[in-house]
Amino acid sequence: MFSSTTLHHLPRPNLLLPRKVISRRMSTNPAIEPKVRKFESVEGVDIGSRNKSDGFFAIPLYLSKLVALYNCISLSRIGTSNENFVFSGIRFRLVSYNILAQVYVKSALLPHSPPACLKWKARSHAILSVLKNLQADFFCLQEVDEYDSFYRNNMDSLGYSGIYIQRTGQRKRDGCAIFYKPSCAELVTKERIEYNDLVDSIKADSVSCSEQKIETSNEGKDSRKDSRDLNDPLVRLKRDCVGIMAAFRINKPFQHIVIVANTHLYWDPELADVKLAQAKYLLSRLAQFKTLISDEFECTPSLLLAGDFNSIPGDMV
Numbered sequence: 001m002f003s004s005t006t007l008h009h010l011p012r013p014n015l016l017l018p019r020k021v022i023s024r025r026m027s028t029n030p031a032i033e034p035k036v037r038k039f040e041s042v043e044g045v046d047i048g049s050r051n052k053s054d055g056f057f058a059i060p061l062y063l064s065k066l067v068a069l070y071n072c073i074s075l076s077r078i079g080t081s082n083e084n085f086v087f088s089g090i091r092f093r094l095v096s097y098n099i100l101a102q103v104y105v106k107s108a109l110l111p112h113s114p115p116a117c118l119k120w121k122a123r124s125h126a127i128l129s130v131l132k133n134l135q136a137d138f139f140c141l142q143e144v145d146e147y148d149s150f151y152r153n154n155m156d157s158l159g160y161s162g163i164y165i166q167r168t169g170q171r172k173r174d175g176c177a178i179f180y181k182p183s184c185a186e187l188v189t190k191e192r193i194e195y196n197d198l199v200d201s202i203k204a205d206s207v208s209c210s211e212q213k214i215e216t217s218n219e220g221k222d223s224r225k226d227s228r229d230l231n232d233p234l235v236r237l238k239r240d241c242v243g244i245m246a247a248f249r250i251n252k253p254f255q256h257i258v259i260v261a262n263t264h265l266y267w268d269p270e271l272a273d274v275k276l277a278q279a280k281y282l283l284s285r286l287a288q289f290k291t292l293i294s295d296e297f298e299c300t301p302s303l304l305l306a307g308d309f310n311s312i313p314g315d316m317v
Contacts, residue, residue, distance in 0.1 A: 085304070090250050092184055094260070095136040096306035099127055101143035101174035120146075128154055137184040138248075140262035140306035145174035155179050165192050169240035176244050176262045176307070185248035185258070189293075193243035193263060193285055195278045199234050230271075239266040239274060243282060247293045247301065257299050261286060263307035265317065275310065275317045 085092050102120045107113075116122060124146070131139065139160070144151060147164045155162055161182055166175035180187070230236050243263030250256045263282060265275045286303065293301050311317040 089253055090256050092137040092250065093135070094138040094140065094304060094306065095131075095134050096140045096142075096262070097131075098142040098264075098308045099144065101145035103145050103173050104143065124150055128158075131155070132158055137181050138260055139177070139179040140260065141177045141179065142262070142264040142308040143174045144177045147175070147177060151177065151179075159183070161187070163187070163190050163244060163246060165194075165242045165244045167240045167242050168194050168196050172240050175242055176264055178244060178246060178260055178262050180248060180260075183251070185250050188247040188249050188257065188297075190244060190246035191285070191289055193245065193261075193282060195241045195243075195266075195281060196238050198237045198277055198281055202233055202237070236271065237274060237277060239271075239278075241266050241278060243307065245286060245289050247289075257293060257297055257301040259286070259290060259293060259301050259303045261303070261305045261307075263305075263309075265307070265309045265311070267310045269315075272316050275315075279309075279317055 085094060102123065105118050105120075105123070107115055107118060110118060117126075139155075141151075144164065147162075147166075152162055152164075159181055160179040162177055162179040164175060164177040166172070228235070241264055243261060245259060245261035248258050248260060250258055261282075265278050265282075268274070282305075286305065290301060290303055293299070309317055
C-alpha cells in the first residue's frame with residue numbers, strides 16, 4: 001500500500017485534512033494576499049499503513065492539483081502552517097504543491113474561473129505570492145512547466161535554489177522541482193527517476209515473445225507495433241512520468257542528512273496498474289538511494305516523500 005510522504009523511524013503522526021478544498025481561482029490583485037486554510041484534526045483515523053519489514057512509514061497525501069493546498073508536517077501531527085518537521089531538535093518546513101502546469105489550463109476544464117485569472121501573467125504572480133507567503137524551507141512542486149523562464153530566477157530572488165526534472169516525452173513540458181533554502185540545507189547529491197525505465201525492464205521478454213510469434217505465424221505482423229495498443233505493456237507503461245530525489249545536509253542546529261523525494265504518478269484511473277508499477281519502482285529506487293547515502297556518509301538519513309500520487313482513499317496505490 002503506497003501513496004505517501006515517508007518518514008523513517010518516527011512515531012505515527014495524526015493527519016489533519018483541510019475543511020474545504022481551496023479554489024483554483026487566484027486573484028490578480030497584488031494587494032490581496034492568498035489565504036491559508038485551517039486544518040482539522042482527524043486523530044485516531046486509520047489513514048495509512050506501516051510496513052515494518054522495510055522501515056518506511058507512510059502518510060497518504062490524497063489531494064492533488066489544488067492551486068494553494070499544501071502540507072506542513074511536524075513530528076507529532078500534520079497541522080497548521082506554522083508547524084514544521086522536527087527530527088531530534090532539527091526543525092524545518094516542507095510544502096508539497098501541484099501548481100497546475102499552464103499548458104493544462106483550459107477554460108473548458110475550468111468553467112468557474114474567470115478567463116483573466118487563467119492567463120499566465122495573472123497566475124504566475126499569484127502563485128509566486130502564495131509560495132512567498134508559505135515561507136517553506138523546502139518546496140516539492142509538481143507540474144512545473146516554466147522552470148527556466150519563470151520559477152528558477154523568481155525563486156532565486158526569494159532565497160531558494162532548485163533542482164528540476166522535466167517529463168521525458170518530447171511534447172511534455174512540465175516536470176517536478178525541489179526548491180530549498182541554502183541557509184537551511186546543503187544539496188549533497190541527487191538522482192532522477194524516470195518511470196519509462198519500466199519499459200526497458202520488459203523489453204527483453206517482449207522481444208523474445210515477438211520472435212516466437214514471427215516463427216510460428218505467417219501473418220508477419222507484430223501487434224506491438226501499434227503504438228495505441230494499451231494491451232501492449234511497452235505502450236501501457238510508457239507514460240513519461242518522472243520524479244526526483246535528493247540528499248540534503250541540514251545545517252542547524254547540527255548536521256543531519258535528509259532525503260527529499262518529489263514525484264508525480266500517472267493520472268488515469270483506468271490504468272491503476274500503471275500507477276502501482278510506478279509506485280513499486282519508486283520505492284525500489286528510494287531504498288537503493290537511501291542505502292547509497294547511508295553507506296557513503298555512514299549515517300541513518302531521514303526520508304521524506306512528497307508528490308501528486310493521483311490517488312484517493314481506497315485506491316490500490
